[in-house]
Amino acid sequence: MAMDTSGFVPKGNLNADADALKKTGKRGTIKRIWVYLKSYRPKILLSLILAAVSVIYTLLVPIKIGEAIDMIGADPKSVYHELLLAVLFALIVGISQFAMNLLNNSVTYHTVKDMRNSAIEKIEYLPLSYIDSHPSGDIVSRIVADADQFADGLLMGFTQAFTGVMTIVGTLAIMLSMNVVITVVVVLVTPLSIFIARFISKHTYDMFRIQSTERGQQTGLIDEMIGNEKTVKAFSKEADVIKKFDEINERLAASSLKAIFFSSLTNPCTRFVNAVCYALVALTGAMFSISGKGSISGITVGTLTVFLSYANQYTKPFNEISSVISELQNALACAARVFELMDEETESDVDTAETLKNCEGNVDIKGVDFSYDKNKELIKDLNISAGSAQRVAIVGPTGCGKTTIINLLMRFYDVDAGTLCVDDKDIRNLTRKSLRSSYGMVLQDTWLKKGTIMDNLRLAKPDADKEEIIEAAKACHAHVFIRRMEKGYDTMIGEDGEGLSVGQKQLLCVTRVMLNIPPMLILDEATSSIDTRTEMKIQSAFYKLMQGRTCFIVAHRLSTIRNCDIILVMKDGKIIETGDHKTLLAAGGFYKKLYMAGVGNNEYAG
């Protein structure tokens, strides 16, 4: 029995499912699944054998019991004998079912595990362009929900479908061997229940759609109003909001009632068909029994009970199979979505890639063109040359391409044209690992992982001891607030640094880099949320950080920029001015304009 995750995990988007499936093709997907399940094939085979065994013996049990019933009062010994066999068969069924369950669980859960493991390996090496351009919710739902649905639906569905077909075939065969006419009755009547189920689900589809639209509207309202409850309260709008809520709530209740009621008709209706079938079997069976006394076609009371119990059993697999088919479809679609993710190309180094060693920090950017959207020009013929230990500031209005340069330096993205060299080596000929570990990076968008503060700081230097870490934290003024936290350095922080202010997160990120300073640094608005006084206090730490290293600094605070060796003024993806602070001011160009505006307006310069 697999876990029901439906209430907790977002389901894969249905349209996207269909798209993914279309791309790969149903057959292609099935083939890949088969390949994917390679190491589990023996287990799957064994599971199928067990399923067959359990079906056969499930069908034999009522026969043995029927035979025993026929012997009642006539032959106690054979009654005893038949019953013993029945118990034996039931035990076989029980054991093989349990073993099958265990096998299925093992295959299902291990397949999901494998899928998730390879998916995460994929994620770590996917190009940033993929991660940037795909909503993370979508990727998460592929790895979590789709993988689950696939394993559940496919493997469970598969065995269920197999057992179902086996049951139908077996039942038919046995019934035919006992009495043709009764079999025909059963075969004719039972499919009715499938038609009814189909009919109902087809006609309730619209009601469910209305229900989910209205539920969506309500969730939207709840999300908006509770998410911004402080504003609602600040303007005392509670009553109005509730009124709006109630209006949707009424509509939702009405549409839910319709959807739930009509869809819940399936069971009573199929049960009714079963009842009719049951009655017909009883009628024909009993009639045969009377009329055929002595003749070949005559059936005994025991046979009749066997038929009756089959009539009950026979419809079940039909109902199951119809739901299994839609589940299998869904599983295929989910698998296609997961495979789609796995088929994405990962970043890989060229075969001849060198390891960047003893990096001096000479960075040369020559004639680089780059854009995210190839139809929209962004960076054109960019030239930057930064020598060892030079500080390069990049300023300019929003969207001018400052952060893009960082993406290129770290090789998160590859240039479209031109070259980017470190120590005269084209970075495309270096291993990504050695290139990236030559940079220390503090970004405006702080990232912390779930874990203790200590865990997070240690990311930069896994073997750092506690003193070393505290030392770094002190230098960065992070120690003060860490000490005040509940458990100091062992305080757990939630996903994405929940519970810390942006400024505090930035201080932690600075500390993290401080622990292990590579030869080159990238500071992208690294102190934007730290107040100016704290920033001044950690100046010396920053000084130490930057000393003797090539630094690329994106900042809007002029105090940070002023002391840089080279200031690059960017506009619309181009460098329009270059020079140090004094020469640029003296030149009286765009930089001066930016700078003066910044001084007047809270010293913003970009």
Add this chain to the structure above:
Amino acid sequence: MRELLKYLNNYKKECVLAPLFKMLEAVFELIVPLVIAYMIDRGIKGSEPKTITVCFVILLLLGLCGLAVSVTAQYFAAKAATGFSKDLRHDLFSHILTFGFSEIDNTGTSKLITRCTSDVNILQNGVNMFLRLFLRSPFIVLGAMIMAFTIDAVSALVFVFVIILLGIAVTLIMRANIPMLKMAQTKLDGVLGLVRENLSGARVIRAFTLEEHQINDFHGANSELTGVQMRAGSISGLLNPLTYVMINIAIVILIKVGDVRTDAGIITTGQVVALYNYMSQILLELIKFANLIVTLNRSFASAIRVNEIFDTQPSMKNGSIQYESSDESNVPLIEFKDVSLKYHQNADEAISNITFSINRKETFGIIGGTGSGKTSVCSLIPRFYDATGGKVLINGRDVKEYDLTSLRKSVHTVMQKAVLFEGTIRENLKWGNEDASDDELMKAVENAVCSEVVSVKGGLDAGIEAGGKNLSGGQRQRLSIARALAGRADILIFDDSSSALDHLTDQKLRQNIANLPNDPAVIMIAQRTVSVQDCDRILVLEDGQMAGLGTHEELLETCPVYKEIYDSQNRVADEVE
């Protein structure tokens, strides 16, 4: 769950009728084996085709009656379940809206939202299934046993034993399995969190070349999840085979007993068949019942979570006095007397011992670094939080005495994060003043320097998407200012709210505010001295303490903190000149 049962009060009729009709259905089903027994004993044994036909018709009628009553039952169950969830959702949502700021902070928004949505849905499903099955299944099980007794007491003892044994088996399996399912859910949430984390941290992970480290972490969490799932699965996988074997053994014993008793002439073959059929019915019903228990368990978990929300009572008691403007000049408009605020009982004080007053029509600045307590001070004025020490007075009265609605209509805050709601611009602006005419709204728009925004978007009737997504940060900011200006508040608080505005707009805005006809007191929170230097007086905060109070010039002389802030921001500027 018990606390939530009151939401079924409005649907008492449905709650009684649904299970009742379900029971009727069960009764019809329980009659079937008797009919079959009669058919065998009289029809077949006595070779009476007429009896057989009559039995057939009875069987059909029983099926038809079953259909009718069960459809009725489904309707009542659906009606009660949807009604229940409607009323519950209404109350829950309304209750959440009574929360004060501290309750919102403590509970967390995302939690509140899931309680209102998925938890209520789970509960609705639980009620529905409960009404449909909870009486039916035990009724069939017990009913089958009772019917067995009417046929033959000795054989019926087999039923008693098997039902007890099955009950024990199902209970044990469920009890072992449910905590495991919960644990599996927790582990799954953990895996989900890790995936999200790896996506959001892609750049940092690569910069630190932590890919392998992260992969190992994930593999560990993933294996744990699989381990728990396997264990949970092997226990729940035991349920069906075990019950199957038990029932079949019981059937065998039953027939063995029946054999002896038929021999002795106590019961007929038909009756043995009937007993057999009853036993089979029990098996089918038990499986349904086990599934019901899983559903109910999920509902119980949701019920507990929902109740937690209901149990959270807003700590703030509303006052009874209607706020009224006053011109009395010997009483300050706002007065802080030795005020402290703690957000949590165990936390440090966010602000301590703050004492100052603001006069009518004054422009008052508050400055300090991140976390110095600026927003905390201001949030006490519209009583978003209650001071944990000291008193906040408005017009000489403790803010706690005022009716909150009347107070907040007179104190408008423009928060750091500009929030707009789905609807038209007009609807959004009217939040500030329900009765405002279009002219008044346009005046507020003009004062907030966003006439251009409104005209570009297409006037007051232009639509705003949820969260103001179709507006830029600056546009949202200005509209949220216009909303605050739409009312004639006595006190206006601007919490660092011009951060998204350019210099010129900011200046114009400040001019407009200074020239407002009703001349309100204005409080400006800022990180930078330029934004507050024109204020009548400025309060300087550091680490939640008062570090200075006075005019710009005075503070430069007397307040080292202020001077430091000023210098850190103006060092550069000096050099240019």
